[in-house]
Amino acid sequence: MTTDQMILFALFFAVFALLLWGRFRYDVIAFSALMVGAATGVVPYEEVFSGFGHEATLIVALVLVVSAGLVRSGAVHLITRTLVDSSRNLGAHITLMGGIGGVLSAFMNNVAALALLMPVDIQTARKAGRGPGLSLMPLSFATILGGMATLIGTPPNIIIAGIRSDSLGESFSMFDFAPVGGLTALAGLVFVALVGWRLIPQPEDGPMTEKELAQYVAELTVPADSKWIGRRVSETYDDAEKADVAVLGLIRGGQRLYGRSRNVMLEAGDALVLEGLPEALDEFRTALNLAIADGQREELLKASGDGLDVLEVVVPRDAAIAGKTAMAVGLSWRHRAVLMGISRQGRQITRQVRRTQIQPGDQLLLLVPKDTGGQVADAIGALTLADRGLAVTENTKTWAAIGLFAGAVAAASFGLVHLPIALGFVVIGYLLMRIVPLQELYEHIEWPVVVLLGSMIPLGAALESSGGTELIANGLVDLTQGWPAWAVLTALMVVTMTLSDVLNNTATAIVAAPIGISMAQTYGVSPDPFLMAVAVAASSAFLTPIGHKNNTLILGPGGYRFGDYWRMGLPLEILVVAVSIPLILVFWPL
Numbered sequence: 001m002t003t004d005q006m007i008l009f010a011l012f013f014a015v016f017a018l019l020l021w022g023r024f025r026y027d028v029i030a031f032s033a034l035m036v037g038a039a040t041g042v043v044p045y046e047e048v049f050s051g052f053g054h055e056a057t058l059i060v061a062l063v064l065v066v067s068a069g070l071v072r073s074g075a076v077h078l079i080t081r082t083l084v085d086s087s088r089n090l091g092a093h094i095t096l097m098g099g100i101g102g103v104l105s106a107f108m109n110n111v112a113a114l115a116l117l118m119p120v121d122i123q124t125a126r127k128a129g130r131g132p133g134l135s136l137m138p139l140s141f142a143t144i145l146g147g148m149a150t151l152i153g154t155p156p157n158i159i160i161a162g163i164r165s166d167s168l169g170e171s172f173s174m175f176d177f178a179p180v181g182g183l184t185a186l187a188g189l190v191f192v193a194l195v196g197w198r199l200i201p202q203p204e205d206g207p208m209t210e211k212e213l214a215q216y217v218a219e220l221t222v223p224a225d226s227k228w229i230g231r232r233v234s235e236t237y238d239d240a241e242k243a244d245v246a247v248l249g250l251i252r253g254g255q256r257l258y259g260r261s262r263n264v265m266l267e268a269g270d271a272l273v274l275e276g277l278p279e280a281l282d283e284f285r286t287a288l289n290l291a292i293a294d295g296q297r298e299e300l301l302k303a304s305g306d307g308l309d310v311l312e313v314v315v316p317r318d319a320a321i322a323g324k325t326a327m328a329v330g331l332s333w334r335h336r337a338v339l340m341g342i343s344r345q346g347r348q349i350t351r352q353v354r355r356t357q358i359q360p361g362d363q364l365l366l367l368v369p370k371d372t373g374g375q376v377a378d379a380i381g382a383l384t385l386a387d388r389g390l391a392v393t394e395n396t397k398t399w400a401a402i403g404l405f406a407g408a409v410a411a412a413s414f415g416l417v418h419l420p421i422a423l424g425f426v427v428i429g430y431l432l433m434r435i436v437p438l439q440e441l442y443e444h445i446e447w448p449v450v451v452l453l454g455s456m457i458p459l460g461a462a463l464e465s466s467g468g469t470e471l472i473a474n475g476l477v478d479l480t481q482g483w484p485a486w487a488v489l490t491a492l493m494v495v496t497m498t499l500s501d502v503l504n505n506t507a508t509a510i511v512a513a514p515i516g517i518s519m520a521q522t523y524g525v526s527p528d529p530f531l532m533a534v535a536v537a538a539s540s541a542f543l544t545p546i547g548h549k550n551n552t553l554i555l556g557p558g559g560y561r562f563g564d565y566w567r568m569g570l571p572l573e574i575l576v577v578a579v580s581i582p583l584i585l586v587f588w589p590l
Contacts, residue, residue: 004042004466011037011459012511019503022546025318026504027448030455043462051457052450055171055420056155056162060453061445062423063152066405067108068444069430073401076104076116084120090130094138095193097121101139102146102189106182107409110147110154111446114140114550118314119385122557131202136558137568138197140550141542145188148181148539150174151419155449156509156538157181159457160531163513166461168527174413179587180532181539184580191575196568200560219251220281220290224268228288234262236272236288241327243284245276246338246354248367262333275338275367310365311337311373312385314557317360317549318448319381326354329380337368337376345561361545361555385557397435404429452506460510464518469511473518485590486581488523489533492516493577496537501547509538525590532588536580542569 001009011033018029034051037043051057070076079100088096097117105113121139125132147154151161151174165171222228228236233250240247250261251271257264272290274281284290315322321329326339331354342349342356343363349356358364363385368376377384408422417425430436436444463469476495480488492512499508516530541547543566545555551565 001471002466004462005468005471007040007042008037008459008463008466008468011042012463015459015507016499016503019507025448026507027318027451027455030452030459030507034455034459037459037462042466043458047458047461049454049458050461052454054162054453054457055165056158056457057450057453058420059152059158059423060155061450062420062427063109063158064112064446065427065436065441065444066423066430067112068440069401069426069436070108070405071112071116073430073435074398075402078398079104084124087128090128090134090197091193093124093128094135094197097135097139098142098189098193101142102149102185105143105146106149106153106185107405108152110143111549111553113146114143114553115383117143118383118553118557122385131559133200133202133558133560134197136554137200137560137565138192140548140554141192141196141568141572142189144539144541144548144550145185145192148185148536149178150181151177152423153177153181154539155453155506157535159453159506159509160513160535160538162457163460163510163517164527164531167464167514167517172531173415174409174419177532177535180580180583181536183583184536184576187579188572188576191572192568196572199568199571201564201567219271219273220285220288222266222268222270222272223289223291226266226268226289228266229268231266232262233264233266233272239287240274240284241354243276243287244280244354245274245284246332248273248275248338275340309368309370309373310340311368311376312557313364313366313377313380313382314385314553315358315360315362315364315380315382317546317552318446319358319360321358321380321382322360323357325357331366331380335368335376335379336372337366339364340367341365343556343559345555345559361552363556383553397433400433401430401435449506452504453510456507456510460514463511464514469514470518473515473522476515477519477522485525485529486585488519489529489581489584490577492519492530493533493537493581496534497540497573497577500538500541501543503547505538505541505548509534512538523590526588529584529588529590532584533580536576536584540573540576542566542572544569 015029015033018024019026034043034048038045038048084096097120101113101117104116117139118136121135122132125135144154147157151157151172157172157177161172233247236247250257250264251273252267252269256273274284276284321331326332331337331339339353341364342353342358343365344359345361364382366376373384405426408426411417412419412422427436431438431441476491480491483491492515496508496512499512512534513531516534517527520527520530541551545551545560545562545565554560
């Protein structure tokens with residue numbers, strides 16, 4: 001083993017270990033590894049930033065903008081509103097939502113597809129009187145499966161197509177993944193709809209709901225002889241924090257001053273609107289010698305009046321609030337919002353919530369100034385779960401958006417223009433038609449993913465050029481010596497799936513695809529079946545909530561625990577291998 005190989009193996013081991021640890025965000029880990037690789041010389045200087053201009057990186061960024069355009073035009077809204085009905089039985093609902101999610105995720109980013117459909121699914125479950133945990137995991141798995149069907153459905157497919165282009169001189173086309181990925185996805189969707197959802201254990205406690213907040217909101221008045229008269233509302237905050245009470249605002253003469261009462265001087269008869277558990281409210285009342293308001297309100301809507309909205313959000317892995325507390329991000333003083341409760345893996349947290357570190361997958365229940373929910377969610381990097389309607393620019397642009405996108409896909413599929421160019425024209429068209437406002441263009445690009453790709457692609461290329469991937473491939477070849485072709489492909493898929501269940505699937509594809517090519521070259525066969533095996537396996541992260549971002553997003557809203565996923569995920573992964581291996585050997589013969 002050469003010095004360069006040892007350095008690169010050490011870097012990749014460090015990257016995987018840090019990704020498993022989860023303490024730092026994946027883009028920071030990957031970029032740091034790239035910088036170390038550049039400093040040690042294992043990544044040539046002229047190649048250090050080549051990944052940021054790589055075709056795969058550009059396609060991922062463009063697909064995200066196109067996905068946003070399809071949403072803003074009302075295309076997705078049209079589909080869901082037309083087809084979804086809460087009166088259907090659970091099996092029919094899962095089948096329909098899974099089908100919609102699978103089709104959408106084949107043509108747009110699968111994380112975006114889930115983010116669009118999750119609020120619809122939750123609202124439908126509530127109307128039907130059932131827990132969202134019965135249908136959210138099937139929906140998540142369906143959107144992951146649907147991404148296998150096309151080139152742009154999921155980042156691993158895009159990565160593998162780019163690696164094939166770099167190594168063999170020709171990329172996979174738009175629908176080259178469909179015979180294997182599409183049919184495997186279809187088999188998976190049938191399993192999820194008929195059998196899989198029955199294997200999900202139901203949590204004892206569901207996510208927090210608006211009704212559960214009623215008992216925690218109350219008013220306490222300032223007596224005429226109070227020492228707090230003439231002092232600012234903000235001066236009560238320290239005592240409020242000690243008692244674990246949140247000061248929501250002030251009512252004076254019937255006028256609500258939510259969000260703008262911080263510097264108001266207290267007067268006799270003022271009513272402080274507070275949130276907290278009954279014992280916490282009593283502790284605060286005693287500490288400040290306040291009085292119980294006449295006609296104390298215990299119902300949230302009465303207490304909040306027209307000044308506050310209830311907001312439900314879920315925290316993705318890369319959210320600004322992930323790993324921090326509500327106090328640390330200034331949720332109260334910066335965004336004028338109050339964290340009311342946290343739902344985490346089926347467990348409700350209502351005590352010391354503002355001091356509790358938020359984790360990816362948590363569902364948060366917030367009180368925010370009226371009509372500011374979208375801004376607050378964007379500021380903390382969370383996704384809203386309330387179906388507040390989609391930002392539609394103009395209904396007449398729906399079919400124009402769909403037609404432009406369909407034309408670009410057709411042009412790329414028939415080889416008339418390269419896919420990145422076709423998607424680039426779609427983005428320009430959406431901008432000119434003002435489907436995607438210019439000022440929001442870059443907000444729709446998931447920059448951590450772009451940095452991850454831009455950093456890992458040169459590292460993967462360096463590992464391949466140094467002979468590192470050949471070493472790993474030779475090890476797998478020695479392990480599978482004498483095995484039939486289907487068994488070799490199965491071994492490669494199992495190794496790739498295992499990595500994808502605990503690591504970022506994009507990073508897994510970047511490492512596993514060159515290994516597959518090296519194995520094919522060692523056996524003297526076509527590399528395409530090995531690349532297809534890696535593509536399907538890298539997208540099959542069903543065992544844990546950390547393997548795929550979609551699984552993390554449903555963790556809190558579904559009330560799931562870490563160990564709930566494998567019950568449906570393990571048989572689904574076995575089915576994926578059993579179905580895809582024969583399909584690969586038929587459509588991509590050795």
